[in-house]
Structure formats: C-alpha cells, structure tokens
Amino acid sequence: MKITQISVFLENRKGRLYDVCSLLGANHVNIRALTIAETESFGVLRIVVDKCDAAVKLLRDNGFVANFTDVVAVEVPDTPGGLATVLKIFADNDVNVEYMYGFVEKHSDKALLVFRFEDTDTAQQVLARHSISIVTRQEIEGL
C-alpha cells in the first residue's frame, strides 16, 4: 500500500524550515519522517505526517508550494544489513529507486524506510513477493 509524502519547495533562506515545522506543530500535525534534498539555491522538504490532507491544505493556505507524492514505507529490522537486504531485492528485480530516506522508530526494533520509486506499483509487487512488510497509511496515521 502506498502512503503519501508531502513535498514542499523551500528557498535556501534562514528560518524557512522552522516556518514549516512550527506551522505544522501549531496545528497538531506530527512529522513521522523527514528529509531535505538541497541545491545551492533551493531545497525540497519531504515529510511523512500523520494528517497529510490537512497538512497540505495548511501549507498551501500559508503560501507554500506543496504537493503529494506517492511513496512506499517499509519496515526492516534495525540491525546491520537490514537496509541492504531490501536494496538487494530491488537490484535483483530491476526496481529503480529515485530516492529514499530512513527513520528509526521509538519503542520498537524496526527502522522505517521511505522509498520513492520510478514505478511504485511494480515495486510494491516485488516487495509483496518477497514478504517485506509495507507500512500502511493507517499505521502511519496512528504511529
């Protein structure tokens, strides 16, 4: 099952990341995972949150450019080689990863990995075939 990531355009200016985070915080949106891709003049903030529809509306209403992106979140054991196991499956099955980022959960021995694929549907099928557990939207919302 796909989950939704929110992508936000950010200029490389002081305080912009704070602006996003404080806006979400003040409106009780919880950030589950976060990464920033940056260039010399701008960056793209990618976040997975518990209330994504509300968060995007909030961001857009406050003048941010924010889009939904389909990603797949996978749980792997938080042990050496955990990520490599999953990546090997992708490599063997010709699944191309656009980007990914990881996130360690509290109160569990699992790590949460967020993947953006070139072809999300194929990637999901491959994961299912190899019995890799995919995090559901409900789980993200209730984490």
Next chain:
Amino acid sequence: MIWKEDIECMDSTGLKALQSDYLKKLIPYIYHNCPVYRQKLDAAGVNPDRIKSIDDIKRLPFTTKEDMRDHYPYGLFSAPQDRINEIHVSSGTTGNPTLVGYTKDDLKLWGDVMARVLCCAGAEPGDTIQIAYGYGLFTGGLGFHYGALEMGLRIIPTSAGQTARQLKIMQDFQPRILGCTPSYALYMAEEAKEMGIDPTQGHWKIGVFGAEPWSESMRREIEAAWNMLATDVYGLSEIIGPGVAQECRHKDGLHVFSDVFFPEIIDPQTDEEAPEGQDGELVITTLTKQGIPLIRYRTRDIVSARYEKCRCGRTSPRISKIKGRTDDMIVVRGINVFPSQIEHVLVGIEGTQPQYQIVVDRKAHHLDEVEVLVEVEQRFFSDEIRHLNDLRERIRKEIQNVLSVGVKVTLVEPKTIERSVGKAKRIVDKRTL
C-alpha cells in the same frame, strides 16, 4: 584636433542656417520617397514645402521605436533597397527586430561622425586603436572601424571577447586608443592582473567607451586601472550607431554633432520642449541621412542639455550622460533587454505566466550579471530536484537564446517577489551607475 572644425565650432547663426537648409531638403525628400512618412506628415497637417527653418521642426510628428517595428522591414526607408549598402539589425522584444540600412553616403556620414568622435576623444592620425566592440550586426564594431579608417588610424579589429588574446595583442602592438563597452574595459583590466600583466604599463592614451550606461565612479575606476583618459560615446543604431555625441578631454558633457543629428529635449509626459538644463527625453532628427532618415525619433534616453560653448572650442550642444530610460528597457553588456522578452519565454514554457523578476548587478569582475527570479508554482513543482533543475536549465537556455546574454535563473517561493499595488516589480537594477 577637431575633425570638422568649420562645422563643430560654427557660431549659432551659421549652424542654424545649415540645419534649416538641411531640414528644408529633408522633409520633401522623405515625403516623396516614403509612403509611411507621407501619411504621417499628412495626418499631422504638415505641408513639406512650408518647412522653412529648423524652428519648424516642432510642427513635425514624432517617430517611435514602435513605428520602426510596425513598419519592419522597409516601411520607414526613403531610399530603395538597391541603394542600400549595409544593414544592421538589433534584437527586438517579442516582435520584430529593428532594421537600419545605410546608403553609400550614409556610410560616409557614419565614418565622418565617428572620425569626429575619435578626434573629440583626443585621437590623432597615426595612432593605433584596438576596437574591442563587437563586429557584426551590432553597430559598435563597424562604426568605430569606419571612423578610424576615415581618420587614418592604425586599426586592430579584435572585436569583443577572447580576452587573453586581446591582452596579448595589446602588449604586442601597443595601441593608444581602446574602444569597447566600459564594463568590458574593467573586466579586461581584472583579467590582465590575473595573468600577471600590469594594465597601467601600456601605451594607453584614451578609451572611448559606450553602448551601455556607466557612471563617474566607473570612469575613475577605468582611468585608474588602465592609466588612460576614459571618455563616453553616445549613439543608437536607429540614428546611425555610435557617432551621435562624444565627450572631449574636459569630460563635461557629450558634444552632439547637431549639424547632422538635431537634438531636442522634451518632457516625455507632455511631449513639450523641456526647459533648458532640465532632464527630458532626447529626441533626434537625422538631417542628412538618406537610407532611413528619421524625423524626431524618440530615443527614450533621459538626458539634460547645455548650449554654451565648450572650453575645447566646440559650439555644439552638450548632453549629459544618460540618466535613465523612459520605459523599463535595460541595457546589459550593450544589449537591450526588455522584461517582455523574458515574459514571453516563461509563457512558452509554462503555458501561463509565472511571476518573475529580473535582477541586474555588476559584481566584482565588472560584467553585468542578469539573474531571473521565477516563482515556483504548484503546477510545475516536483518532489524531484532533477525535474526542478531541468526546468531551471530550460528556462535559462531559452532566455539566453532570446536575449543573447547569459543569465542565471533562480527558482523562488511564491509571493517572494516584491509587488507594488499588486503588480510585481519586474526589474531591479543594482548596478551603481
């Protein structure tokens, strides 16, 4: 030395008689040879046979850049194309470019006024000049070339660019006169230092700089960097190219060659003559040109004018350096840039028009830099940096193709471009001119 002393130092009565004589011939010539102008003159109720004196010029209609574009390519020509010897084209906005054409006599006139320019700057026959203005459709290179040829200078026609080579040639042939844009002069001086060459150790006497606005502080910088006298030349391709006005060694205003290019200063709002000494739009009538003579051409350059005799002996009116533009056109590295050109590119790429702003700056290396800020919109935003960079690169390339000037494109957040009364400010010129 004054190239045409009899004319350049003529008393005002003589000058006025000469100008009147030219205008009396010019108007019927245009009226009978250019249908577009005939219509314009008829509409203004001008009987060409009733033009008796240069004072009658105020009764004539203006000519604008739009007229030139609307009647592209040949509508404003008074001479048939088989009498045209050379054409020059400057880039347009989104529509037609501006075409000018010279008859053999016009080219002679160009050589004559450019010889006056070089003499006025202080050149003497036998001097060597390095012409680092671009040769080609741009009038800078060839205009200087014809003047230098007329004057009998030794010409090194390097054209613009290839800086290392320019510097090598300077060292080998020791020119005393440099012609180029002022920003390129400073750029070359910096490059020289980088290469371990001391630019003050040349054989320089004079620089003749133009094709873009520049300031007194820039003049001091150039003079110190090159150890030369830096003078300002004014011109525009519609009138002739370089060769309309030039500073003498006193650097106290640019002498307009008013026997052939009659200047008026008007209030651009009211179209009335501006009081003497006040800033206004420079309007020029080409009194003797044949190919494409222009009546009361609105240059859109804001200057002031003075009419007293100069210490150098010249009696022609003197205009100030350009103080501004009546429209929002900007001149970058000698090339005219209109916001509408950039708008056009963005519309072409995005389908609708995003907010944008053009920032012009002159950084440490002295060349004008253009940065185009484009507000990112929901529609073309992507979570992938690659797509955003591709978009940015596409915008950059297309703008560069249209402007022939390198630009930097920066994607910015929505609503970050300064707006005044809902309208975005299109141009920010940070150059200290």
